[in-house]
Amino acid sequence: MSIINKGFVGKGGANEGRLPPGQTQVTSWPVLTYGPTPHVDTKTWTLTLDGAVNKPITLNWEEFNALAKTVLKTDIHCVTRWSRLDMPWEGISLDDLIGLAGGLTADAKYMIATTVEGYTTNVPVRDVINNQAMVATMADGEPLTPEHGGPARLFVPHLYLWKSAKWIQRLTFTDKDHSGFWEVNGYHNYGDPWREERYSDDAGW
Amino acid sequence: MTHGERSATVTTPVGSNNEWFVATVREITVESPTVKSFVFDTLHPINNIAGQHYELRLTAKNGYQAARLYSATRAGTGEKQLTLSIMDVKNGEVSPYISEQLEVGDQVEIRGPFGKFFIWTDEEFRPVFLIGGGSGVVPLHAIFTEHQNSGSKAEMKMLYSSHTYEDILFKDAFLTSKDTTITLTRDHPDDWTGKTGRVTKELIKDIIDSFDNEPICYVCGMSLFVDAIAEGLQAAGVPASSIKTERFG
Numbered sequence: 001m002s003i004i005n006k007g008f009v010g011k012g013g014a015n016e017g018r019l020p021p022g023q024t025q026v027t028s029w030p031v032l033t034y035g036p037t038p039h040v041d042t043k044t045w046t047l048t049l050d051g052a053v054n055k056p057i058t059l060n061w062e063e064f065n066a067l068a069k070t071v072l073k074t075d076i077h078c079v080t081r082w083s084r085l086d087m088p089w090e091g092i093s094l095d096d097l098i099g100l101a102g103g104l105t106a107d108a109k110y111m112i113a114t115t116v117e118g119y120t121t122n123v124p125v126r127d128v129i130n131n132q133a134m135v136a137t138m139a140d141g142e143p144l145t146p147e148h149g150g151p152a153r154l155f156v157p158h159l160y161l162w163k164s165a166k167w168i169q170r171l172t173f174t175d176k177d178h179s180g181f182w183e184v185n186g187y188h189n190y191g192d193p194w195r196e197e198r199y200s201d202d203a204g205w
Numbered sequence: 206m207t208h209g210e211r212s213a214t215v216t217t218p219v220g221s222n223n224e225w226f227v228a229t230v231r232e233i234t235v236e237s238p239t240v241k242s243f244v245f246d247t248l249h250p251i252n253n254i255a256g257q258h259y260e261l262r263l264t265a266k267n268g269y270q271a272a273r274l275y276s277a278t279r280a281g282t283g284e285k286q287l288t289l290s291i292m293d294v295k296n297g298e299v300s301p302y303i304s305e306q307l308e309v310g311d312q313v314e315i316r317g318p319f320g321k322f323f324i325w326t327d328e329e330f331r332p333v334f335l336i337g338g339g340s341g342v343v344p345l346h347a348i349f350t351e352h353q354n355s356g357s358k359a360e361m362k363m364l365y366s367s368h369t370y371e372d373i374l375f376k377d378a379f380l381t382s383k384d385t386t387i388t389l390t391r392d393h394p395d396d397w398t399g400k401t402g403r404v405t406k407e408l409i410k411d412i413i414d415s416f417d418n419e420p421i422c423y424v425c426g427m428s429l430f431v432d433a434i435a436e437g438l439q440a441a442g443v444p445a446s447s448i449k450t451e452r453f454g
Contacts, residue, residue, distance in 0.1 A: 003227060003264060003313070004264055004266055005264055005311070005312075008265045010263065022270065022272055024271060030452075031428040034322055034450060035435070035445055035449060035450050036445045036448050081271075081272060147428065186320060186321045199319060
C-alpha cells in the first residue's frame with residue numbers, strides 16, 4: 001500500500017520506458033566518491049589483468065592506448081537516483097583486454113576491479129564479456145576528468161554506476177565472489193537498475 | 206584495501222532497512238531561508254548511526270513515485286521519531302514539494318537507514334575533524350551532537366562554510382561551540398566576529414596543526430567544495446585514507 005502525496009506531480013513520464021524504476025533524468029553529470037579525488041599521472045599509470053587469465057598482463061598508458069577503441073552510446077544510472085541518456089563513451093573493450101591476456105580460464109566466474117586508491121568492486125564475468133564492458137578513457141567526446149575517474153575507469157553501463165570503478169588499476173578474475181567497497185558498506189552485490197537492486201537487503205534474483 | 210578505517214564495529218539494526226514505512230510530519234522547523242527540518246513520527250523505533258541517510262519517497266495521484274536520499278539530522282535514540290533536514294533545491298523534483306507543500310500531519314514514505322562508511326560512533330577513539338559546506342553540515346550535525354551526547358573523550362573540531370549568517374544551520378549547536386569555526390563566504394553582519402571568505406589551505410592547516418593527534422576527517426558539501434577541502438587536507442599532511450567524503454550536486 002502506498003500513500004498519495006496530494007499535489008505532487010514530479011517530473012516522470014517524459015522518458016517512460018527509457019528510465020529504470022525510481023530514476024530521474026539529468027543532463028548534468030553529478031560526482032559521487034567516498035574520498036578525495038586522486039590525480040593519476042599517465043606516465044606511471046598501468047592496468048593489470050590477473051587471476052584466472054591464461055597470460056596475466058600489465059599495460060602502460062601507451063600500450064593501452066595503442067589498442068583498438070570501442071565506442072558506445074548508452075545510458076548511465078546512479079544509485080542516488082539520477083540517470084543520463086544517450087551518453088557517448090569510448091575506451092577499450094573488456095573482450096579485447098581479456099583476449100590480450102590469453103583469454104579466461106575455466107575458473108573465471110567473477111571480476112574484482114581495484115582502483116589506484118584501493119577501492120574495489122565486484123562484477124560477475126558474464127556481465128563484462130560480449131561487448132558489455134570497457135575500460136573507458138573518454139565520455140561526452142572528452143578525456144575523462146579526474147573527478148569522473150580519469151584517466152581511465154571501468155565502465156559497465158547496465159549496472160548501477162558504482163560498479164564502474166574510477167581510476168582503474170587492476171582487474172582480477174576469480175572463481176569466488178568477493179564483495180567490494182560499497183557492497184560491504186550496505187549496497188547491493190549485483191546492482192541491476194531495472195530491478196532496483198540498490199541496497200544489500202533489496203530482494204533480487 | 207586502504208579503507209580499513211571503517212569505524213570499529215557497527216550494530217546492525219534488527220530487521221530489514223529496505224522496507225518503506227509511513228512517516229507522519231510532526232513538526233517543521235525553518236533552519237534557514239532554504240533548509241527546513243522535518244520531525245516525523247514513525248511506527249517503529251529509529252536507531253540510525255550518526256552520518257547515515259534515509260530515502261524519502263513521494264507518490265503522485267497517478268502512481269508516479271520519486272525518492273531522494275537525505276541525511277538524518279541526528280543519530281537515532283530508539284524513539285519513534287526521525288528528523289531530516291532538507292534543502293529546497295531549485296528545479297528539484299522532490300525537495301520543492303517537501304519544502305513548500307508538506308505540512309504537519311502529512312504522510313510520506315521513508316526507508317533506511319543506509320550507509321556504513323560516512324558514519325561515527327563513540328567507539329571511534331581517534332580525533333575527528335568535520336568540514337561542511339552549506340547543507341552538507343546535516344550529517345556532520347548528527348556526528349557533532351552524537352559526539353557530545355555520548356560523552357566521547359575524542360577530540361572533535363568543526364569547520365563550517367556558509368554563504369551568509371542567515372544560512373547557518375543548527376545555530377544552537379554550532380554558534381556556541383568553541384570547537385567550531387564558521388566562515389561566511391558571501392555576506393556577513395557588521396558585528397560578525399568569525400571568519401569570512403572561502404576556506405583557505407592555510408585555515409585548514411592551522412586547524413589540522415591544532416589537533417594533538419592526526420584526525421580522521423569527514424567532508425560533506427558540493428562536489429567542488431569537497432575536492433578543494435580534500436586537497437587542502439592532503440596538503441596539510443592528512444593521508445587520503447583518513448578523509449571520508451560525501452558529495453552532492
